[in-house]
Amino acid sequence: MKKRMALTLLALLTIVMAACSSSGGADSPGTDSGESGSGKTAQKPVTLTLLSHYVGQNEVAFKPYIDQWNSENPDIQIKLTPVDFGELLRTIMTKQTAGQAPDLMHIYTLWGGQLAKNNVLAFAPDDVAADIEANYPASAVAASSIDGRVYGYPTEVQAYGLFYNKKLLQEAGYGGPPKTWDELIEMAQHIERDDGSGMPSVQGFGFLRGYAGKVVQPFMALMATAGGTLLTDDMSAAALDTEAAKRTIDLYAKVYGKDGITDIGFPTQQAFGSGKAAMTIEAGWWAGSLKTLMKDGYADIGAAPLPSPDGLTQGSLAYTWAWSVNAKSKHQEEAWKFLKWFNTQKVKNDMTPQGNFLLEGFNVISTRASDMESETIKRKLEEDPVTKVFADALQYARPEQNPAAAAEIQDALFKQIENMWADKATKEEALAAAQKEIQAKLGK
Amino acid sequence: MTKHSYANKQWLSGYLFLSPALLFYALFLVFPFCFSLFLSFTEWGGFDLATIRWVGLANYRQLFSAESAFLHPILTNTFTFAFGTVAISFVCSLAVAYMIARLRWEGLWRTLYFLPSVTTVVAIGNIWLYMYSPTNGLVNKALELLGLSKQSFLHDPDLALGSIIVVGGWLGIGSSMLILTAGLKAIPEDYYEAAELEGAGLWKTFVFITFPLLRPSVMFVLITSFIGGLQSFTLTMVMTGTGGPGNATNVAGLEMYNQAFSFGNWGIASAMAFILFACIFIMTMIQMALFRRGGVESYE
Numbered sequence: 001m002k003k004r005m006a007l008t009l010l011a012l013l014t015i016v017m018a019a020c021s022s023s024g025g026a027d028s029p030g031t032d033s034g035e036s037g038s039g040k041t042a043q044k045p046v047t048l049t050l051l052s053h054y055v056g057q058n059e060v061a062f063k064p065y066i067d068q069w070n071s072e073n074p075d076i077q078i079k080l081t082p083v084d085f086g087e088l089l090r091t092i093m094t095k096q097t098a099g100q101a102p103d104l105m106h107i108y109t110l111w112g113g114q115l116a117k118n119n120v121l122a123f124a125p126d127d128v129a130a131d132i133e134a135n136y137p138a139s140a141v142a143a144s145s146i147d148g149r150v151y152g153y154p155t156e157v158q159a160y161g162l163f164y165n166k167k168l169l170q171e172a173g174y175g176g177p178p179k180t181w182d183e184l185i186e187m188a189q190h191i192e193r194d195d196g197s198g199m200p201s202v203q204g205f206g207f208l209r210g211y212a213g214k215v216v217q218p219f220m221a222l223m224a225t226a227g228g229t230l231l232t233d234d235m236s237a238a239a240l241d242t243e244a245a246k247r248t249i250d251l252y253a254k255v256y257g258k259d260g261i262t263d264i265g266f267p268t269q270q271a272f273g274s275g276k277a278a279m280t281i282e283a284g285w286w287a288g289s290l291k292t293l294m295k296d297g298y299a300d301i302g303a304a305p306l307p308s309p310d311g312l313t314q315g316s317l318a319y320t321w322a323w324s325v326n327a328k329s330k331h332q333e334e335a336w337k338f339l340k341w342f343n344t345q346k347v348k349n350d351m352t353p354q355g356n357f358l359l360e361g362f363n364v365i366s367t368r369a370s371d372m373e374s375e376t377i378k379r380k381l382e383e384d385p386v387t388k389v390f391a392d393a394l395q396y397a398r399p400e401q402n403p404a405a406a407a408e409i410q411d412a413l414f415k416q417i418e419n420m421w422a423d424k425a426t427k428e429e430a431l432a433a434a435q436k437e438i439q440a441k442l443g444k
Numbered sequence: 445m446t447k448h449s450y451a452n453k454q455w456l457s458g459y460l461f462l463s464p465a466l467l468f469y470a471l472f473l474v475f476p477f478c479f480s481l482f483l484s485f486t487e488w489g490g491f492d493l494a495t496i497r498w499v500g501l502a503n504y505r506q507l508f509s510a511e512s513a514f515l516h517p518i519l520t521n522t523f524t525f526a527f528g529t530v531a532i533s534f535v536c537s538l539a540v541a542y543m544i545a546r547l548r549w550e551g552l553w554r555t556l557y558f559l560p561s562v563t564t565v566v567a568i569g570n571i572w573l574y575m576y577s578p579t580n581g582l583v584n585k586a587l588e589l590l591g592l593s594k595q596s597f598l599h600d601p602d603l604a605l606g607s608i609i610v611v612g613g614w615l616g617i618g619s620s621m622l623i624l625t626a627g628l629k630a631i632p633e634d635y636y637e638a639a640e641l642e643g644a645g646l647w648k649t650f651v652f653i654t655f656p657l658l659r660p661s662v663m664f665v666l667i668t669s670f671i672g673g674l675q676s677f678t679l680t681m682v683m684t685g686t687g688g689p690g691n692a693t694n695v696a697g698l699e700m701y702n703q704a705f706s707f708g709n710w711g712i713a714s715a716m717a718f719i720l721f722a723c724i725f726i727m728t729m730i731q732m733a734l735f736r737r738g739g740v741e742s743y744e
Contacts, residue, residue: 197593266579405707
């Protein structure tokens with residue numbers, strides 16, 4: 001009896017182990033499961049997995065173009081795997097390690113260095129790279145490249161600018177937005193109103209804060225107006241010991257902290273949406289969100305190029321996303337074929353699927369030259385002065401630098417700026433500490 | 445069948461019966477533990493197992509270096525958070541458990557106090573985030589009514605950690621109270637009757653009868669709450685996002701999470717995990733030794 005029971009248990013265990021191993025194998029790329037294809041056999045249809053952060057309404061806007069491709073290309077089928085932005089990098093990480101690497105990925109180019117260092121990205125074939133270099137703004141091409149080699153089609157290319165509330169500026173006697181940093185501070189001080197208990201009831205100027213990008217990217221954008229960058233051009237060294245960096249941290253020190261013009265606890269993001277904050281810095285995509293949030297109140301919103309120290313120099317920071325192909329994909333040729341169609345073929349409104357999708361899903365314009373020349377985009381830019389400010393900024397914005405430790409580097413500067421605002425470090429100490437930390441991370 | 449071979453077969457059957465549990469234990473506890481210990485001596489970006497690079501003690505050296513923020517302020521914050529939350533939740537839960545044991549509708553009160561423990565930390569964190577709001581939060585409105593100035597609780601580095609500790613402590617009251625209530629119920633009534641006959645008041649009864657007999661429950665509550673406090677990171681993440689301002693509220697769990705999942709430094713994150721493991725182990729040993737010295741033998 002005992003012997004039979006022991007044998008039954010052993011058999012059960014064997015079945016469980018076998019089931020575990022076979023289920024792992026079924027989803028592995030390179031098998032004939034249909035998940036990732038059928039090797040090099042040309043006749044068999046290939047299914048490519050596409051991982052993106054287009055969820056909810058964005059997925060609804062994105063899917064018709066995927067359906068169109070799938071119906072026109074029965075041999076190369078695209079299967080969508082949408083995940084939230086917050087989970088995207090982690091999902092790529094876990095899928096890559098588990099041997100379930102997606103064939104196509106939509107990635108934030110700040111991660112480019114990190115992904116390239118870990119052999120996740122396939123570089124673009126020569127014809128794709130040449131097309132990208134010829135048809136997108138230089139900042140977008142640079143952001144979608146590692147060591148000068150292009151790895152993807154730039155998509156949501158965004159530059160930073162100044163958002164302002166026309167009504168609040170007019171009430172304070174100003175006819176237009178500030179052109180210099182001094183004007184920005186002076187106007188903000190003049191507009192700021194106190195609720196009687198030490199908190200602003202109306203804020204003149206504030207940053208959106210929350211996480212590193214919300215503070216550091218405007219820092220880099222403003223530093224660009226002073227002629228500086230966070231890192232040297234070859235991204236081998238920190239460049240916070242420059243005059244441009246010192247001037248920018250000086251401007252930041254005037255916003256919050258003991259010498260600040262406003263309170264750091266004031267929720268600028270919500271306040272701007274409800275007409276209680278006069279000026280802030282954000283990328284162009286925010287206009288779409290404000291339009292939805294503010295409805296009729298959006299008529300009060302204006303946008304302008306970032307103020308600069310001298311009021312003459314134009315500067316900003318451009319970040320981008322990119323459509324890329326996984327280096328582990330067994331169907332890279334098919335993957336690039338799909339991306340070429342999605343990013344270069346005109347399918348509707350004289351624009352590419354990507355161009356149409358960006359406009360429909362985000363109210364954002366595509367930066368591909370052929371899309372920009374379409375009547376649809378031209379009309380959009382004529383009708384929408386806010387969008388035009390950000391489209392123009394793309395022509396002079398500097399690319400967001402993306403070494404392997406890019407996210408860590410931004411975090412290091414963010415924490416030092418926060419320390420300065422919390423009066424735990426002087427502006428000189430904060431800048432010196434950030435320079436040292438960033439240098440150490442680059443030297444890893 | 446000889447006696448020896450029968451014993452052997454019994455031994456085999458025993459292990460076969462245990463094997464599903466052992467397999468589960470090995471797969472989900474032993475293997476991850478050993479793998480993360482191995483990772484703590486490597487550099488790995490988290491994407492491709494083929495890119496794991498052995499670096500020896502470099503990760504530990506980096507964490508113990510003067511420039512590293514891990515020991516201070518991150519580990520200091522972690523211990524402050526753990527001590528603070530345990531102190532608040534233990535004192536409050538002991539008082540609540542002792543008092544509601546003497547009230548009518550004891551079950552109702554216990555349920556009410558336990559409710560926060562069955563609510564997700566994310567919801568609790570968000571509610572307190574609104575309560576601490578510098579512009580229209582409930583806490584600041586109360587301060588305003590008292591004629592005091594408003595405070596940026598989560599933006600002032602001198603207040604931020606304390607503000608989160610209050611929430612963490614409040615959150616822990618329910619579960620601690622439940623365990624202490626069970627401990628209180630296990631104390632025989634005879635002791636209280638004898639004490640009453642001897643003329644002992646409420647305070648003396650508590651000090652000389654209730655508390656000494658409650659020590660095993662107290663020890664369990666203190667050890668588990670303290671370990672939970674050292675491992676906590678969700679509340680900090682929800683309420684501050686990054687452990688800010690600066691590193692003012694950053695704790696080891698949150699830093700590990702960011703190092704691994706945001707920055708791709710799995711080696712550093714694993715080394716942090718083992719330093720925290722060593723800290724928890726040492727603190728638990730100290731707590732157990734202190735209680736043994738005080739006469740608690742239940743957990744030996």
